[in-house]
Structure formats: C-alpha cells, structure tokens
Amino acid sequence: MNVLVADDDANILAGIADFLQWRGIDTDCASHGAQVLELCRQHQYDVLILDIMMPRVSGLSACQQLRALGVTTPILFLTALDTLDDKVRGFQSGADDYLVKPFAMAELVCRVEALSKRESRQMLRRLSFGPLALDVEQATASREGQPLNLTAQSFKLLKHLVAKAPRAVPREELEQLLWGDNLPNSDALRSLLYQLRMQLDKPFSQPMLTTVRGIGFRLTLPRDTHANETEL
Template sequence: MSFNAMNVLLVEDDRDLAASVADYLALEEIDVDHAYNGQAGLTLACSGHYDVLLLDLMLPRMDGLTLCEKLREQGIDTPVLMLTARDTLDDKVAGFRAGTDDYLVKPFALEELIVRIQALAKRRSGQVRKLQVADLILDLSARQAERAGQTLKLTPSGWTLLETLMRSSPSVLSKRELEQALWPDDAPDSNALKVHLYHLRQQVDKPFDQALIHTLPGQGFVLKAKG
C-alpha cells in the first residue's frame, strides 16, 4: 500500500490534541479530515472515503461508541481505532461490541499511532454488520440476504461468494481470489467456481431487472450496479 494516498478521519473534541495528531500525520503524508463532535463525525464518515477512522470515546453530541455502532449498522466497514483514556477490560469489551477494531489508550506515543493506523489501513473491518450494494442487502448479524425486499435462499458457498464480492465492491476480484475465499486450501477443479457463480446469479440476478454480478473477461468478477 502507498501511504501517500491514505486518508484518515479524526473525531476528537480536544482541539490541541487534534492539531498535534493532524500535524504529525501530515509529516507521514497522511491526509486528515477532522470533526470536533460525534454528529459531525458521523456525517463525514458516511459521506467520505477513509482508510481509518480515529474516534475519541467521549465526544459531544454523540459518543464514540454510538457513532461506531451507527457506522456498522449502515454497513460502513472502515477500520476504527478508538482513542480513549479508559483502559479497563469492560470498556474495551464495550468498544469491540460496538464495532471498534483496535484501541489506543491516552496518552499515547504518536509513533505508535502511526503503526496502528498503517496496520488497520491494510484491511477492511470485520466488524461491519450489514453490507449493501444497490437494492441488495446482506445482514451479517441475522445471516439473511435480500434484494428489493425479497429474501434470497443461499447455500453456504453462495453466502461466502456473495459476502466476498460485496465486501470488495466495486473492486474486481480475480478467479483465484474467489476460489481462495471458497476453498482456502485448494480449489476442487476448474469448473467448481463457475457452477457456484451460476447458482448465485440465479438467486441474486435472474428474478430482477438489473444484474449486479458481472464477469469482466481477462480480469475477474465484480458486484456493482451499472450506471
């Protein structure tokens, strides 16, 4: 990953701390957007694209845990690093339940903050509870899939394929990447993925006007609404 392109959202009401963090991240060529309260942070997190969110726990207008819960409910899988003066086990458990990916206890060294950000930026969060592309919704908590309000009946393999495609949307995934998602050790044969994709399309695309699963010759597969 090139960290020149990294973009971080910092939600912190301590203006002096926020300025220090933003200045230090700028030295590392990390762009920072800043919000001073939870409501403004939620608006920015939902409208922009960020590699990592840095959330203070105690915020005016909406605390960090509530903000994180709302992001996960909306399917936003940006990794969240919670910044907090609280370091008890109960506080950390509450944070992880809300959808936090990592914790950094105040006061912290800015060098450690950089390392945590770089580690989180390499992945999307596994804490997201709902994925949505167009009118297709995958509820990970309830393990239910629906499109245009109609429940989809997916096999376990179909679920894995759909989740993999939706987490990466609108990026293209290669045949090899999808095979590894289904069969981490070794794919059974060259036609197995084709068969599973056919059955998935029967559920996700066939009954509806617009196809969401697309094959890109020589590249792979992508799930997105064309337009």
C-alpha cells in the same frame, strides 16, 4: 491512505492531524460523533480514529451506528478511558483497535497502517458499502443479506460503484469501463442501470442507486439522497 480523526480536544485533534499529514496520510477532522456520521456518509475512509467521550454523539455510539449501517471501515478508539471494562465495551461496540491516552504518535501511525493493510487485503476478496456486500472472487452480491441476481455486466457495474462510493461516477467513466470504445447504443448504460436497480433497490424500502444531475451516478446509504439527486 485517507483517515478521519475525531476528538473534542482541539489541541489533540490538531496534533494528530498534523502528524498524520506529515507522514503523508490524508486526514479529515471531526469534533463530535454527529460530525463523524455525516462525514462517513459523504466520504469513504481507510481508517477511523475516534475519541470515546465526545459531545452530541459519543465515539461508542458513532461506532455502533456505523456498524448497524453496515460500514466496515476499521475503527481505532483513542481515549483516556483505560480500564478493562472500558476496553471491552469499546470492542463490543465494533472497534478494531484501542489505544489509551497518553500515547506515542509513532505507535498510533503503526496501528493505523496495520489496520489499513488488513482492510486492503480483505478488499481483494470483498467490497462493502453500508448494507451492500460483494464477494469479488465469487462475483456475488447481497443487500441486507439478501442475494442479488446480477448478470456479469451488472456485477461489474456495481463493483465499480461500490469501490467509488459515496462519490459520483461520471457516465462516460462507466461506459468506458463496460464497453471501451465499442458502446452498443446510447441507451445501453441506462438499460443496464435499470436492470441493476431492479435487483438492488426495488425489493427494499430505501433506494441506494441515485442519479446526480449533471454528473453521473452514485451509491448512497439508505436515507441519504440529496436535493440534486433522483432515483433512476
């Protein structure tokens, strides 16, 4: 399990991170909401644990922005704000759970594990990355609610890219996934990627499928292409 914890109190942040890591949970840390947004563009997490009162971008705002981007990662607010109105605002912003400080570490871990298991069960049926959603059982995909007309091979390719997103996937890994040791020709993957991009990117203003020079291919959130990346 990979968790992101965000809190502007360095002592609380370190304490949570140490305990989660002791429990075998990989943990990244952030001290403000803007850092949360940047890390979520670079990595895919199983659960986000966010304080609400953070500088630069609050936990509420970070949650709202992530949900607006289509990020469905479970979010748990861990905060000193304890009124009913505070909790209602938290859930209305898109949170999945809410835990008030002070808290017991054991309870926090139980809640994180429950959120992760719930998400894992849902991922057996669906995958998502930003505005992109896949129904695994039906082998269908959509971006911003608009259906994508994909062949079986294109869906298989997209499913793998979504599962790995936002990490880059080497060309060799994709070729092995699609054809095993029976690669039709050297341009087969390029042709399939072109077909996928015609459905995934061409109808929209911002591309998601990019080439990472010297590495392979990856999906990015719109407006998140880096200097060493190009559109296909």
